[in-house]
Amino acid sequence: MDIPAENDLVPERPEWREPTRIDYLRFFVGVPVAVGVFFSLVGTRLTTQMPYFAALVYMVLHMFVVWWMVSGAAFALRHWCRSWRPPVFAIVVMAYVSTLVPAALVYQQLGELFGNWYPVFAANRSDVAPSWSLTYLAHFLRFSIPGLPLYLAGIYGYRALQQIDWLGYPPEPESAAVPAAESKASRSETLPLASKLAGTELPADAIVISVKAEQHYIQIWTDQGKELLRYRFKDVRQALKDCDGDQVHRSWWVNFDHVKGVRKSGRSIELEMSNDITVPVSLANRNTVVNALEEKMQ
DSSP, X not given: OOOOOOTTSOOOOOOOOOOOHHHHHIIIIIHHHHHHHHHHHHOOTTTTTSOHHHHHXXXXXXXXXXXXXXXXXXXXXXXXXXXXXXXXXHHHHHHHHHTHHHHHHHHHHHHHHHHHHOHHHHHHOOOOSOTTSHHHHHHHHHHHTTHHHHHHHHHHHHHHXXXXXXXXXXXXXSSOOOOHHHHTSOGXXXXXXXXXXXXXXXXXXXXXXXXXXXXXXXXXXXXXXEEEEEOOHHHXXXXXXXXXXXXXXXTEEEEGGGEEXXXXXXXXXXXXXXXXXXXXXXXXXHXXXXXXXXXXXX
16 A cells, blocks of 8 residues: 655654664764864964864864763763653763863863973963862863763754764653553454444444444445444444544544555545445544554554
8 A cells, every 4th residue: 555655744753763873973972082183273362372182182082082981971871860761861971060170170180281291281271270279270160161062962953963862861651561461362352343232233343444424314334235324423422432443533433454545635634445435534633544554553
């Protein structure tokens, strides 16, 4: 059964994929290197008088420190908070705050190392206070706060481009697992049988294919005949709510097992049923119907 593609169908959230080794390499090596190269090209007050290669190494090392520290803390927090399931933004902010002090220690060691190599760099340093002091921490915070939006941009940007939800949680199941005893129930209990509709003269085991509301009546088509019955359409929907079918139009209900084809009808679609009935699908129900039929084809 071919389902026509519609460019104006409402897009749904993509399915996140599992990261590969290439994704890990890009995210944990490629991104910090690219950001470090960018800042080395732009230049900072400390690195403008250093050789370019030294400035490049300095900035890339800085990016590695913050990227790896925050990422490690974020993945640990994601694991520890899995029962709470906080949003990605909250995980990143908590991870960033938790790594400020250890990152300050590492950054000062890097500064001392490059200061020993390049006197110009040492002369321009303003982070000469001990790394454990409030003075140095205030200095570090002032220059580190702009890094949070940068890291968030990396997380959300890579997620949007590659469909990898680095720090997100898998969607919770909509309902609990069906008990074993219940799962063994006969499929006939969930089939749209005529016996589910009170007052019908159709055989009890007749499978309902489609139902159409006609004022105070309903027209029922089954695999064993059809019948016009005085019935409210909403009562039909209620009686068949557990069956593999749905309302596709304000006056139509169909059994998805008996849809043999789909065709375009303007902006909407029509269903070709196994009993040669053509059923219109309203614009409001189009996406739901297409998704249901695609699931059955998988």
